[in-house]
Amino acid sequence: MGLIVYGAALSPFVRKVRVFLAEKGADYTLENVNIFPAPDWFAEISPLKRIPVLKDDDAGVTLADSSAICGYLEKTCTAPALYPSEAGDFGRALWFEEYGDSELAGHIGMGTFRPMVVNPLMGKEPDTATAEKTIAEKLPSYFAYLESEVGAREFLVGDAFSIADISIATQFVNFAHGGFVPGAEAYPNLTAYLERMHARPSFAACIAEETAMLDKVLKRTE
Template sequence: MTASAGAPVLIGNPVSPYVRKVLVACALKGLEPELDPIVPFMGSDDFTAVSPLRRVPVWIDDQVTLPDSSAILEYLDDRYPDPPLKPDAPGDRARARWLEEYADTRMGDVFIWRLFYQTILRPFVWREETDQAVVAHAREVEGPEIFDYLEGQLPAEGFLFGRLSSADIAIAVHFANARWSRFEPDPARWPRLVAWLEKMDRETPLGPLNRTGSKVLKTPPADHRALLPTLGLGISARTWGGRTARRGVFGI
């Protein structure tokens, strides 16, 4: 199904790291999608038709409906190649794909499904108690393992592959959600990681988008559609949002 002959639509709100990932790519390429800022788990019945896993982001334009951030970035890079989001050399391109996959899956597991889910979504969406053992394990074991791995992958300075790439974006987006869950890398233990994060915040569209996400997080969902245009983001006429939360297809 393709929906819009006009501006592309991006379903999802900027609190989601995967939605910010797509918004960073759009900002770099000069694209201005209209947002349908639904809260995860709050999609309508129609949402399943565009996102069979009932996850955001979903990109809808005159050519495709795509329910996955990496597929969306590949598509945007094919259709709007300037500036490219992948490095040039085959080895670098392969490593960029791997790091993006690592960010989407493992960093998503730990920073979204353990920390952010347990500390913010679980109490506020499901009215359930945080599982403190899960949070402690993420903070003490799993998060530091991720930081160690990234510290070994990052260069002494600059972006991962010289110019900014989809791998930098996919990794960096998770850190705002970790920070909102009160978890940040210590610069004394992970100096490259922290210096690179500061560069991402300072020199790429991620910095302003993280601040947008932070404002959305502090705003009741009913007011998100009114808030986002005041922060420079367009809103779609149609919504795929529903009135009640329902468990995702993975049972979370």
């Protein structure tokens, strides 16, 4: 299967798809697309000019949204299942996917990653004040919710790794790239859970690649 993922490694949505593919054991090529700004040709495969896009050349399929892509891949690469089969668990997994993609992505992305990582990548000063304000005012209710949802569970939904775990954990990689963690004292369950998720080979490979790139470009150590 000739799969191409268009996007940039630091995007939480691109990582979501890359982790999904890695967990499926599927080969793909990553075609780098810079979205600051995206080139004109990119609108032909991504109407909103957003990353990621998946192109499955063999099937003649092009999809421009991480949720659409993961739903498609679940049908084309069936094992291991990354969506629960039981209806309640399936709904719960979709809820966490949406919660990560919309809510966490908004606050972590715009409120911490953009000011602390994208700014320096664009040659600007980091905006520590915006990040600190987001962490103090916006994120605690999200972290508290996830802390209680994770509880003593190994995975967010049922007893298997799923799209729910990918969608939540990918957003926290961007939080970590900004130099932050939720904090083990206030959020012990969430902290241990994220450590487990990020240690999976699928996540660890992306994190290592991204961290090496950031260290090189920003001349820093995380």
